[in-house]
Amino acid sequence: MSELTLLVLQLGFLLLLWVFVFAIVYALRSDLFGQRVRKLQPDAAAASAGAAPSASATAPTAAVSKPAPAPTGGGGDATSENASRLVITSGAKSGAEFPLGRDEITIGRSSDSAIIIRDDYTSTHHARLMLWNGRWMIQDLDSTNGTFLNGSRVTVPTPIPLGATVKVGATTFELRR
């Protein structure tokens, strides 16, 4: 083995080590630098436009305090196809996200709930989200203070439109793409 060959092999080995390190760093990029924001905005715009075209101008405020009237059209309903996450829009964990799978999501104060909300207005088993024929429905579980979809109290299992505001206690959330 000539010295030159060994040197080339050594450099190749060091390069391989660093390739390994950077392969991991590259795979971790979303963890290190956060999710790409660019992709989010057209989605959110499409969601609000699809759900409530008339309310899209007031959408940012509607999400927080002034609930828009519930859209009646079925086209904007959140289904297992077009909704992938639940986003908290106000309350203590505003901005937090929760992935939507195919399992039902229970909301309440009890620790076996999927989304645990510990405030004075939430019942132990407050409400649940479930897939019904591929559509996301919200059902109130006889809670004391009620569950509100776009400002109106939910009495029977109701389909949730994409981007519509659901209020449980002091927390509001939406289903998004």
Add this chain to the structure above:
Amino acid sequence: MTDRSAARAAERAPATGSVRRIRMPQKLRNLELGLLIVACVINAGAIVLVQLGALGRIDTQLVLLGAGLSALVFGLHIAMRFVARDADPFLLPVATVLNGLGIAMIYRIDIAYGDAGWDSAAVRQIVWSVIAIVAALATILLIRNHRTLFRYTYLSGLIAIVLLLLPLVPGLGQTRGGARVWVGIGDLVTFQPGEIAKIALAVFFAGYLVRNRDSLSMVGRTFLGMRFPRGRDLGPLLVVWALSMAVIVFQRDLGTALLYFGLFLVMLYVATSRLSWVVLGLSLFLAGAIIASQTLDYVNGRFQNWLNAFDPAVYDAQGGSFQLVQGLFGLANGGLIGTGLGQGRPDLTPVPQSDYIIASLGEELGLAGLFAILALYVLFVARGFRIGFAGQDDFGKLLGVGLSFVVALQVFIVVGGVTRVIPLTGLTTPFLAAGGSSLVANWIIVALLLRLSDTVRNHPRLVIDG
């Protein structure tokens, strides 16, 4: 007929549902598989380069042994496809590369010493790696949910203390290199129980702090802008401090004491977010260490070696700075890209395969290689912290942070000691250094972190405290 087709459709619907659910996790496992293949190529390449550099030919025997080890790692990977498919995909490849680089370097030292067969530390290290990976596999299979460990909080505390005291038992304990931290029967099988004790201690601290952190963080007097705890809450801190000091005095092991105490302080800080605990704890430890350096000869010697390493009197003294300085010379000889695997003289430093493996690697792989190794440690620890942060329950959070911090602190103590940043203390470099107990302990840590990350991703939950 329509009934049957409807039934078939109903059957198909849940089937597609489950396929959709596992698609994402298998992506993680596939990523892990790809990285593992690269990791095994790196490990095989390191051994081949050592042989080319030191022997000038390729000896297939050790390559085959290494291949057996790789097969076992892939076995662990396949097992995880079934029992922990949502686990973190980066921990296993990183640990594999570090373990393999360690084996290659130990093998290189064996060649320099002329050891072969069962005398060879590399063969023993491979056997220990097999035991360690099997232990990791057993941990993943046995502990299906980390919350079961929460039940055994006080039991693991007891186990930790028993393990710590074990080397002091006459007839069982052995003294090596001045430190009484080994147990063994004769010279045949020796073990450092302190390495396993650090896992038990992490479990104990996590469980204890989850149970008691309110009284530790909420009450107390404010002084200089920091809230200091009440006297009665200081109990656990003082107990752990006394334990660390006892390790220094009776087992003559400064590094382990620093490791345990640092682990406790960080977990306390994470649990209570009170800086005052860290300030109190660090000042306690520094006071203890300064007193120890004045009264205990071996601690004083360590400080002398550190501060006046290049003083000829210290250099030539028995137990002086000869080893430390040789390690530094080795690092300097390596330079930027190293002498090449198998082409340096790392064997000039005493114990180059365990305490000084970082210096040996630094000599043959150079600064570039050493930084790659440190980057791998950074990634490992960062993943561990990430798993801790993402955890849903407080116990899992604390355990994840504690376990990964203990790896980070151990790397810092060893590398800091070898590079003369802090006084040298005898600890093993995680995954790299020759030593069975350390390998087993660190692979169990990998298994626990994998289990934690699997639980985190498997049960998406959101907690909103109003």
